[in-house]
Each structure stands twice: as C-alpha cells, then as structure tokens.
Amino acid sequence: MAKMIDGLLPSGRDVAFAEIEATLARIVSGGRRHNRPPARALLATVIVVGPPQRLIAAAEALEQFSDMGGVRSILISEGEHTEPIARVTDTAVAVSGLAPRYLNNAVAALRLSSLPAAVWWRGGSVEGLKDLADLADRLILDTEEPEAAWREAGSLFERTALTDLRWTALTRWRSALAHLFDLPHVRRGAAALKGVRIDARDLASGRLYAGWLKSSLPWPSGAKLEIQPCSAAGAPLTCVSLDCGGVAVTLKMREGRSCFEATAGAQESERIVPTGDVSLGALIAEELGVRTRDLAFERALIAAQEIAA
Amino acid sequence: MTVPPSSGSNPLLDGLRIEPTPAPTALIIFGASGDLTRRKLLPAVYQLSRGQRLPARFTVVGVARSEMSDEQFRQQLHDSLKEFAGISKPDDVSTALAARLFYVHGEMDDPALYQKLVAKLKECGAPDGVLFYLAIPPTVYGVVADQLAAARLTEPATPDGWRRMIVEKPFGTDLESARALNQRLHKYLDESQVFRIDHYLGKETVQNLLVFRFANGMFEPVWNRRYIDHVQITAAETVGVERRAAYYEGAGALRDMVQNHLMQVLALVAMEPPIAFSAENVRDRKLDVILSMQPFVTDRGAREHVVRAQYSAGWVNGTEVPGYRQEEGVNSESSTDTYVALRAYLDSWRWAGVPFYIRTGKRMPKRTTEIAIQFRRPPLHIFKRISPTPIAPNLLIVNVQPDEGISVRFEAKLPGTRMQLAPVMMNFRYGSAFGRPVPEAYETLLLDAMLGDATLYARHDFVEASWALITPILDAWRSAKADGLACYEAGEWGPREADALIAADGRRWRTL
Numbered sequence: 001m002a003k004m005i006d007g008l009l010p011s012g013r014d015v016a017f018a019e020i021e022a023t024l025a026r027i028v029s030g031g032r033r034h035n036r037p038p039a040r041a042l043l044a045t046v047i048v049v050g051p052p053q054r055l056i057a058a059a060e061a062l063e064q065f066s067d068m069g070g071v072r073s074i075l076i077s078e079g080e081h082t083e084p085i086a087r088v089t090d091t092a093v094a095v096s097g098l099a100p101r102y103l104n105n106a107v108a109a110l111r112l113s114s115l116p117a118a119v120w121w122r123g124g125s126v127e128g129l130k131d132l133a134d135l136a137d138r139l140i141l142d143t144e145e146p147e148a149a150w151r152e153a154g155s156l157f158e159r160t161a162l163t164d165l166r167w168t169a170l171t172r173w174r175s176a177l178a179h180l181f182d183l184p185h186v187r188r189g190a191a192a193l194k195g196v197r198i199d200a201r202d203l204a205s206g207r208l209y210a211g212w213l214k215s216s217l218p219w220p221s222g223a224k225l226e227i228q229p230c231s232a233a234g235a236p237l238t239c240v241s242l243d244c245g246g247v248a249v250t251l252k253m254r255e256g257r258s259c260f261e262a263t264a265g266a267q268e269s270e271r272i273v274p275t276g277d278v279s280l281g282a283l284i285a286e287e288l289g290v291r292t293r294d295l296a297f298e299r300a301l302i303a304a305q306e307i308a309a
Numbered sequence: 310m311t312v313p314p315s316s317g318s319n320p321l322l323d324g325l326r327i328e329p330t331p332a333p334t335a336l337i338i339f340g341a342s343g344d345l346t347r348r349k350l351l352p353a354v355y356q357l358s359r360g361q362r363l364p365a366r367f368t369v370v371g372v373a374r375s376e377m378s379d380e381q382f383r384q385q386l387h388d389s390l391k392e393f394a395g396i397s398k399p400d401d402v403s404t405a406l407a408a409r410l411f412y413v414h415g416e417m418d419d420p421a422l423y424q425k426l427v428a429k430l431k432e433c434g435a436p437d438g439v440l441f442y443l444a445i446p447p448t449v450y451g452v453v454a455d456q457l458a459a460a461r462l463t464e465p466a467t468p469d470g471w472r473r474m475i476v477e478k479p480f481g482t483d484l485e486s487a488r489a490l491n492q493r494l495h496k497y498l499d500e501s502q503v504f505r506i507d508h509y510l511g512k513e514t515v516q517n518l519l520v521f522r523f524a525n526g527m528f529e530p531v532w533n534r535r536y537i538d539h540v541q542i543t544a545a546e547t548v549g550v551e552r553r554a555a556y557y558e559g560a561g562a563l564r565d566m567v568q569n570h571l572m573q574v575l576a577l578v579a580m581e582p583p584i585a586f587s588a589e590n591v592r593d594r595k596l597d598v599i600l601s602m603q604p605f606v607t608d609r610g611a612r613e614h615v616v617r618a619q620y621s622a623g624w625v626n627g628t629e630v631p632g633y634r635q636e637e638g639v640n641s642e643s644s645t646d647t648y649v650a651l652r653a654y655l656d657s658w659r660w661a662g663v664p665f666y667i668r669t670g671k672r673m674p675k676r677t678t679e680i681a682i683q684f685r686r687p688p689l690h691i692f693k694r695i696s697p698t699p700i701a702p703n704l705l706i707v708n709v710q711p712d713e714g715i716s717v718r719f720e721a722k723l724p725g726t727r728m729q730l731a732p733v734m735m736n737f738r739y740g741s742a743f744g745r746p747v748p749e750a751y752e753t754l755l756l757d758a759m760l761g762d763a764t765l766y767a768r769h770d771f772v773e774a775s776w777a778l779i780t781p782i783l784d785a786w787r788s789a790k791a792d793g794l795a796c797y798e799a800g801e802w803g804p805r806e807a808d809a810l811i812a813a814d815g816r817r818w819r820t821l
Contacts, residue, residue: 043742070742171325172361178321179330179365187319216320259401264365271365272405296324 004087005052005077008059009094012087017095020110023088042091044288045111047074047132049103050122050143058122059092061280071288074110076103078124100128107135118288120165126152133159140165140287146204153301161293164301166205168283169236173260174212176251176273177240180264185247190217192245195224198237203229204304205236211304212296213242225307232257235275331759332469333366333436337426339453340444341371341382341412345477349508350444351386352394353751358406362756368435371412372426382412409433417449423460437470440758444477446556451493458497475504475758478569479560480767483783484776491769504758505767509570509678511750513739514713516765518577518680519586521707521715528705529582531684533659538702540578540665541681541819542571544709545673547625549799550647554638561646563617566669568779572599573767574709575665578680579655588764592771599774603654604781611785612793614653616806617646620672623799630672630799644791647671650807652814666811668818672799678709681819692730701732713747714738 004014015023048058055075062073072091079097084106087094093110111117119136121129123143133139133156141149142165156162180186196213200206206227214225232238234257242249247265253275254260263270276282336354338346357363371382386407390396396403411433415422430439441457443450454474457463463472474494481487494503509515522529531537544566550557557565576595583590605614621632634641648670655665684703692700704718716736723729739747757765786793795804802818811818 174321175325175361178319178325179361181319181321182330182332182365190320212321216323218320254401256401262365270405272401273361274359274402294324 004085004096005055005094007056008052008075008096009087009089009092012089012092012094014085014087017084017086017106020086020088020093024090024093027088027090042072042112042115043070044115045072045074045117046120046284046288047076047107047111047117047136048120048122049076049078049124049128049132050120051124052077054122055094057280058120058284059094061284062092064281072110072112074107076106078103078128100125101131103128104131104135107132111135116291120284121149130156133162136160137291138163138287140168140284142166150301150305153298157293157298161291163287163290163294163297164208165283165287166202166208166236167294167297167300168287169278170205170209170212171286172273172276173209173235173237173240173251176260176262176271177242177249179271180249180262183264186244186249186264189244189247189249190242193217193220193223194243194245195226196243197226197228197239197241199228199230199239200237201230201232201234202236203227207304207307208300209237209240210307211302212300214307215299215303216296227307235260235278329760330362331364331756332438332471333364334438334440334759335368335370335430335435336440336442336755336759337370337372338442338444339372339417340442342373342375342377342385343444345444346371347385347389348393349749349751350442350755351389353749353755355386355390355394355396355403355406356749356752357756359402362752364436364759366436367409368430368433369406369410370426370429370433370435371410372422373412373414374416376414377412379411383407383410386410417445418452418456420456420459423456423462427460427462437465437467438759439465439470439472441472441474442755443475447477447479447481447490450476450490454494454497463497471502471761472498473502473504473758473761474498475506475755477506479564480505480569480772481776482559482564484773484780487772487776491773495769500769501761501763503769504763505769505772506754506758507569507573507765507767508750508754509709510573510765510767511752511754512709512713513747514707514709514715515574515577516753517715517739518574518707519591523582523586534661534663536684537663538683538685539663539814539816540575541683542574542578542665542667542679543681543819543821544571544669544678545675545802545821546671547673547676549620549630549633549672550636550639554636558639558643558645561617562649562669562671563646563779563782567649567651567667568775569767569772571667571669572775572778573771574680575653575667576771578682579657579660579665581659586764588762588766591764592768596768596771596774597657598655599771599778601655601657601660602778603656605651605653605778606781606785610789611782614651614810615782616648616650616795616804616810617786617793618648618670618795618797618804618806619643619645620647620670620799621796623672623801625672625674625800632799633671642791644786644794646786646794648795648797648803648807650803650810652810664814664816666816666818668803668807670797670803673802674800675821676711677821679821680707680709681705682707692728695728696730698730700730712738713740714742 059075075094076098077096078100081097082099084095084098116137118138119132120140126148138161140163143149198206210225230238238253240251249264251260251262259272259274387399411429413425413429481490576598579598580594583594607613619633633647634643650668653665682705686702706716708714714737716734718732718734720730721733723731795806797804
C-alpha cells in the first residue's frame with residue numbers, strides 16, 4: 001500500500017479507497033450532530049493530478065477557494081499501486097501512488113454526479129492525461145515542463161475543453177492589448193507589423209502569448225519575434241512591445257508590480273491595468289468558471305509549438 | 310481540427326474571456342457634486358476601471374451648481390472611494406482615473422454653462438461618444454435637455470459619435486408629467502438614446518429571474534394559475550425619510566417604490582417568455598404585463614385593492630424613532646404615504662385569478678426585498694391521518710436584498726419511525742455560491758448604457774402604462790386627503806388594514 005504524502009490534507013482521515021464515500025457521509029453527519037453549519041452546496045468536482053509537492057500547493061489553493069466556491073477536490077499522485085490509500089476531509093479526497101492506468105476508474109468513482117468535473121493537470125504520465133479527457137468537462141494543463149502535454153493537446157481538443165493555466169494568467173495581458181486594438185489607428189498599424197518583443201518570466205508563457213499574436217494578427221513574413229527571459233517574480237510577463245507600422249504599442253509592468261501600463265502611441269490612450277490576483281487559487285477559481293471550448297487558446301497553442309523553445 | 314479566427318474588427322478580441330468594451334466614451338454627470346455621484350456613480354466607474362470594463366479612451370466631466378475645480382472633483386473621487394468603496398488611499402487605478410476627471414459648474418438653465426461644457430470637452434480631448442447622466446432633480450431634466458440641444462451637444466460631431474442619456478427616477482410624478490417629459494426628451498433624442506434607470510433592474514437576483522425562468526425547463530411549466538396560488542412582493546426599509554423629506558413629501562411610497570421598482574419586478578415575475586434576450590423583446594413582454602393589469606381604482610374607489618399608511622413613532626433596530634410627521638422637513642399634517650399595500654390582478658391566460666400582493670414601507674422591522682411565489686397545496690393530503698401537522702404550501706422565494714439568492718420550501722419526512730412531515734428550505738445564495746463578488750447595480754447599468762444595451766432600462770411605454778395604473782390611485786387619495794390614511798407604529802409590519810386586505814382573500818402576509 002502506498003504511503004500518504006506528508007503535508008497533504010493534514011486534518012484528514014486515512015481510509016481504504018472503498019471507504020471514501022462512507023467516510024465522507026460520516027463526516028457530514030458528524031458535523032450535523034455537533035451542530036456545525038451544514039456543508040456548502042457543491043458545484044463541481046476538481047481532480048488534481050501531479051507530483052506530491054505540487055499536489056500540496058494545489059490542495060492549499062483549493063482549500064482557500066472552497067471557502068468561496070464549493071467544490072469536491074480529488075488529489076491524486078501517480079505511482080505503482082492498484083490498492084492506494086486515501087485521505088478524506090469533508091470536501092477533499094487525496095489518493096496516493098495510484099497506478100496511472102486506473103486514474104480514470106478512480107475519478108469515475110469519486111466525481112460528483114451530474115455536476116461539472118475539471119481536471120487540473122499538474123504533471124504525470126501522458127497516458128493518464130488522455131484517459132481523463134473523456135471524464136472531464138474541462139482539462140486544465142499546469143505543468144512546469146509543458147512540452148509533452150502540449151504535444152498531446154491536438155488530439156484532445158475534440159474530446160474536452162482544454163486550456164493551460166498559463167493562458168489564464170495571461171488573460172489580463174491579452175485583454176489589455178485587445179483593448180488597445182479597439183483604437184482604429186492601432187488596428188490599421190497592425191497590418192504593417194514589424195516586430196514583437198516579449199519579456200517573460202516563464203518562457204512557455206511568452207511562447208503562448210506570441211502564439212496568440214501570431215494566430216490572431218496578420219503576421220507579415222518579415223515581422224520579427226523576440227522572447228526574452230526575465231527574472232521578475234509574480235506576473236508571467238513584464239513587458240510586451242509591438243511595432244505596428246510606426247505605432248508603438250506597449251504593455252509594461254509598473255514599479256510595485258500591482259499594475260501595468262498599456263499605451264498605444266499617443267498619451268491619451270494610456271491605461272493602467274491591475275495585474276490582478278495571479279495566485280494559484282485565483283487562477284483556478286477563474287478557470288472553473290469556464291466550461292466552453294476555447295478556440296483562441298487552441299490556435300495559440302498550435303502556433304506556440306511552432307515557435308522555438 | 311482548429312477553426313480559423315473570425316473576421317471581427319478587432320482580431321484580438323476573438324475568444325477573449327472579457328465582456329464587450331464600450332466605444333470611447335465621455336461620461337457627463339449632471340449633479341456631480343451630489344449624493345448619488347459620490348455614493349454610487351464614482352465608485353461604479355472606479356470598479357469598472359479596475360475590471361478593465363472601460364474603453365481605452367474614457368473621460369468623466371462633472372457638472373453641477375457647486376463651484377469646484379478639476380482638482381477638487383478628482384479629490385472627491387478619492388474621498389468617495391474611501392467612504393463608499395473601502396479604498397482607503399489612492400491606488401494606481403484611481404490615480405489614472407482621476408486624471409481623466411474634469412468639472413464645470415453653473416446654473417442648469419444658464420446657456421453659459423453649456424458653452425463651458427463644450428469648451429471643457431474640447432480641452433480634455435473627450436471622445437465623441439457621450440453619455441449624459443442626469444443625477445439631478447427631475448424638475449430640471451427638461452431644461453437640461455433643452456440647453457444641451459441648444460448647445461448642439463445632443464448631436465454627434467463625427468460619424469462614429471453617439472449620444473445617450475441616463476435619466477434617474479422619478480420619471481414624472483403622474484401620467485401627464487411622464488408623457489410630457491417623454492415628449493420633451495424625444496424632441497432631441499430618440500427612444501433608443503434614452504435610458505431610464507431603475508437600479509432594481511441592475512440587481513443580480515432580479516436579472517436572475519429571467520435566467521431562472523427561461524433557462525430552466527422545470528419551473529416554467531408550473532409558472533401559472535394552475536399551480537401558483539398567489540405572489541407576494543415585499544420591499545421593506547428600516548430607515549425613515551432621512552434627508553429626503555423635501556422629495557418624499559411630494560412622492561410617497563406609491564410613487565417612490567411601486568410605480569417603478571415594484572412594477573418592474575412584478576413584470577419580470579409575470580411576463581411571457583420573450584423570443585430572444587434582447588432589449589426590445591424583453592421590454593415588449595414586460596409591457597404586456599402592465600397592460601394586462603386590472604385597474605386598482607374601481608367603482609368603490611381605491612380602498613378595495615390599495616391600502617396606504619403612515620408610520621407613527623416607534624422602535625426600530627433598538628432605537629426609538631419619531632413618527633413621520635415629526636421628521637425634520639415634514640409637514641405636521643402630512644398625508645404622504647410611507648407604506649402601501651396593493652392587490653393586483655392580471656387579465657391574462659397565465660395569471661387570471663392569481664392575486665399579486667405588493668407591500669412596501671419605511672420604518673419596517675427589517676430591511677428586505679423579496680418575491681415569494683406560493684404554490685397551491687397538493688389536491689389531497691394523504692398523510693392527514695398519520696401526520697398531525699398540516700402541509701405547508703411550497704414556496705419559492707427570490708431574495709432581492711440584502712442577501713441575494715433563491716430558496717425553495719418543500720415538505721420532507723422527519724427522520725424516525727413515525728411519518729411526520731416538516732417544511733425544509735433549500736437555499737441558493739449569490740454571495741457565497743460562486744466565489745466571486747456580486748457587482749453593484751450601478752456598475753452593470755452604467756456599463757450597459759455605454760454599450761447601448763437598454764434591456765435593463767425602462768422604456769417610455771412601460772413608464773407611461775405604469776403611471777396610467779398609478780395615477781388614478783393618486784387622484785383618489787388627493788380627493789380623500791387624509792381620509793383613509795392608516796397608521797402603523799414604526800417597527801411594525803404595516804397597518805391592520807393591510808392585514809385585512811390580504812385576509813379578505815383567506816391569506817396572510819409572510820412573516821419575514
């Protein structure tokens with residue numbers, strides 16, 4: 001039997017897999033006997049798959065989120081075991097060391113029926129990822145090294161609504177740029193795009209952003225693309241600049257890192273945009289509000305894979 | 310397979326999970342030094358800015374009688390955010406927003422004010438999409454419209470320009486004045502440019518009524534006279550007239566609450582399904598409801614279906630409070646209604662014979678607004694012999710404020726060997742269910758007006774139809790003077806006469 005991950009759901013009870021549902025029921029009824037307030041109405045199941053340390057971080061984020069959101073969390077680490085041990089709290093279940101081929105069976109048994117299920121993929125075997133796609137209403141990639149999962153993505157687009165948490169973290173950067181493109185002179189200038197420079201803390205995020213631009217804008221053959229690494233903490237990008245036929249379009253992180261400024265040529269179009277909460281809890285909360293397929297992401301991901309890492 | 314990008318005018322908006330952004334806008338607030346601007350409008354503009362919901366080019370020009378510089382108006386933004394939005398010190402967003410605030414002052418009927426406004430708009434490079442917000446007494450709406458037109462401010466200067474006007478309530482004081490005001494505004498702006506605001510319609514739960522009814526298959530089949538016994542709509546306030554005595558003396562609860570907010574709410578509860586969720590379709594169906602409503606004043610006068618009352622001194626929320634006539638600024642012989650209860654019937658296939666009870670009042674025990682739909686009891690009580698408790702009818706409650714949400718009451722078996730029944734509540738709460746803050750009504754409504762979406766605004770014909778129902782009551786009361794004005798103690802749920810109104814039908818008001 002697998003050893004439970006230290007630090008994961010520390011207040012939970014360790015039980016055999018078959019005992020999970022009965023234990024959950026006992027926890028709820030025990031709460032009622034002790035006059036604790038009734039459990040929150042649950043709106044969805046979130047299945048997190050990943051290595052131990054990343055599961056702990058996800059559990060903390062979901063715990064923070066569940067104060068507001070009402071989800072059942074299922075945290076699974078992969079291993080060799082076919083009879084894994086589980087740990088249970090009132091709204092979360094952790095399963096340790098489960099053989100990847102049984103991931104989908106475990107999820108099928110534990111997900112809330114008739115409600116959406118989202119898989120939050122924080123790493124693991126691609127085999128398990130593909131199996132889970134059919135059980136998930138939404139598949140959220142969130143791995144440190146995304147290449148392997150990205151390569152599989154094309155085959156998953158038709159099976160579930162796929163996204164990457166990097167894409168979520170880029171939302172404000174995308175919307176700020178899109179707002180500047182509301183200005184007619186910027187759109188006109190984009191037809192003569194000369195170059196794009198992206199300063200990215202996370203190069204995969206930089207590639208995804210570049211992929212979005214390449215798949216959305218008319219991209220002249222001579223247009224240059226430069227993605228530079230930077231060491232800033234927090235936001236995925238620190239600066240984006242486009243040379244749109246003489247109109248300089250810039251998104252630049254401000255000092256203090258709580259906002260960035262968006263400018264397009266003239267000063268009058270400058271906007272100050274809060275970077276927003278980019279904590280894991282906030283990002284996953286935002287992602288869980290979306291159920292539909294994101295075609296812009298799919299196009300951006302395909303384009304990003306064509307950009308050299 | 311991937312799908313190629315759609316050919317929208319802005320290629321980067323495709324698939325972006327942001328709501329539509331308005332075209333470049335200049336928001337011109339008349340009454341910029343007033344309470345509404347400080348409490349609601351400036352915080353709403355700030356929140357929209359934080360949420361990136363404002364266009365890249367956005368300017369606010371405040372207009373009021375009080376003398377103030379641009380800098381002082383900007384400081385008013387920070388002060389109002391501190392007081393009403395919990396933003397203790399200026400941040401990057403409020404600082405950037407403040408830089409786009411400007412101010413002009415003068416008398417509303419003085420043409421010079423409008424020349425100053427024209428100059429200010431030019432000076433600050435304001436866009437040609439202009440939203441006028443009339444947060445001023447309704448008596449000057451017409452004057453402002455005339456002056457704006459005289460200064461050619463009601464016409465866009467460029468092909469991309471546009472003009473819209475938000476008008477605060479009350480829209481008229483009776484049918485005649487509402488018609489006159491509509492005609493006066495329509496001299497310069499067509500109906501698609503006039504946005505009559507009713508902040509109740511910006512509330513999430515009120516909007517959710519449409520979703521609840523028309524995005525779920527299970528409720529609409531029972532949403533009719535066959536299954537619904539009656540509907541109760543309650544809007545109760547604990548406050549008195551506060552600093553609004555001058556306005557309230559001339560208005561009263563019927564004008565202040567029923568003619569606008571509660572008629573809108575009733576229309577949303579009772580409307581037929583629109584063929585699409587568009588401004589005109591939704592508003593057409595709401596208008597049908599008002600047009601199908603039986604007159605409140607019959608041959609026997611207004612008293613058969615309407616009760617009016619005024620609060621006397623009492624005790625609310627642990628504090629002794631004066632009676633209405635003792636409030637500052639109120640006539641000591643005032644016959645103004647601070648409470649109204651009505652019974653409405655709709656002449657429609659869906660609702661024939663189903664009473665809609667409406668009550669609203671000041672100085673009630675609790676602040677609450679709710680819609681309660683009470684269903685008919687089952688045709689046969691098969692548990693009568695074994696369960697001593699009578700069956701409580703099913704109830705669907707839409708809480709509009711303060712705790713927005715929906716609750717359903719149904720009967721359940723109490724655990725145990727005996728067959729014992731008890732009512733239970735199933736609750737859905739907006740504040741906690743989705744893990745995201747519920748926007749203020751003014752944020753939603755301001756944004757909609759900038760986007761040109763009038764779905765949540767009152768249309769001229771609805772306003773006039775509503776006044777056509779309300780004005781005969783006002784006429785009847787005017788002739789009766791204080792005769793028939795009931796009294797209730799502050800801190801009570803209204804007068805005995807209101808209890809009698811509903812008791813005459815074998816029903817009673819919900820205990821809230």
